[in-house]
Amino acid sequence: MKKIIYYYSGTGNSLRAAITIAESLDGAVLYSVRNDSQKVSAKDADVIGFVCPVYEWDVPGVFKSFIENLDINPNAYIFMVATYIAVHGRCFETVEDILSKKNAHFSYGRALRCVASQCTAYPPFPPEKIMLPYMERQTKKISSEIVARKNIPYPHMSSLTRRRYQNTMGPYIAIEHEYDKGFYTDDRCIGCSTCEKVCPNQNITMSEKRPVWNHHCHGCNACVVYCPTKAIQFKTPKAYQELGTFISKILRLPEKRKRYHHPLIKACDLMKDIIHIE
Known part of the structure; x- marks a missing residue:
């Protein structure tokens, strides 16, 4: 059984989640979005995962483009985990729309709260001593559900967020x-x-x-x-x-502000475009 997880990660929260899920699956190949999507096809994969952070209440633009150009097996068990702090927005709907054009659909979707890590705007929060153990527990729960091939609807954008999306995020985009x-x-x-x-x-x-x-x-x-x-x-x-x-x-970066990254994800991990989890 071929299992593939595609990920986008900046400060390591999403990569840590992807690795934990892959380990629970008894192995998978993890592909960074730095790869050429045409060269890392999921056309013959039985399990396909997408893991990424939420930016501007949506998936990162590079991640969206990557999936648009990706060949996938529409009959696979397809899941997505989005790491976020407050609002997951329309990230799942964006990817589901892309999948539907490939005659594929999500089997599973979960949003995972993590330490907020945009150090150019604010210090990391909530406190790592609280959030890191929480993230690990939640990721293991998510992993067990994916291993069991549970079908869980993905979280939709709230009506309030939908009404405010363009005015709130449009200027930043x-x-x-x-x-x-x-x-x-x-x-x-x-x-x-x-x-x-x-x-x-x-x-x-x-x-x-x-x-x-x-x-x-x-x-x-x-x-x-x-x-x-x-x-x-x-x-x-x-x-x-x-x-x-x-x-x-x-927006600023005071000298004494902590520059958070997930403590279990090193720079050398993010430098890899392909990670094999046995």
Whole structure:
């Protein structure tokens, strides 16, 4: 039986969930969205999983494009787990719509609360000592349900979120390509290229041993939190200053703010495009 999980992960929450599920399945192949979707087909897979965080109340754009170009087995047991902190929004509906065009549908969908990790806006919360054990317990529960091939409807977007989606998230989506203009490096940068290698969007290139952001960023902050010297800094981009919303006003990265990533996911884990779980 062939089991495949496709994942997008910036600070490790989603990758940790994907690995835990794969282990419960007695093995699976995990593919990062950095792969060419046409080369990692799920056409002959019996179990297909999608694991990703929620950004702007939806799936990351790169993840959406990846699934749109992916060949899948419409008769497979298909599941999705979305890691989030407050609002899962329309992420499941977005992927279900893509699947339906391939004559496939979800068998299972769950939203998994995790530590909020956008360090360019706020410190991690809720406290890790509370949330990390909770995440592990919930992921194991989710894993057992997937192993049992349970059919559980995915969470839909609430009516309130649906009404507020465009006005609340639309402005951020419109200027998302400006987000990475806030990143820069200070003199602690050692040119190690860790930032380039962990970026799930392949948005970073190295020039004269310094990272260059190429404006295809989803704000996952992998580059920031996995930088070994904390050399990557952030200041509010001009487009966000002009937006003048609550979130845009609090965008900053104080020196003493913790740069959270999941403690069980190292930079070397995010650098892998293919992970075999035995």
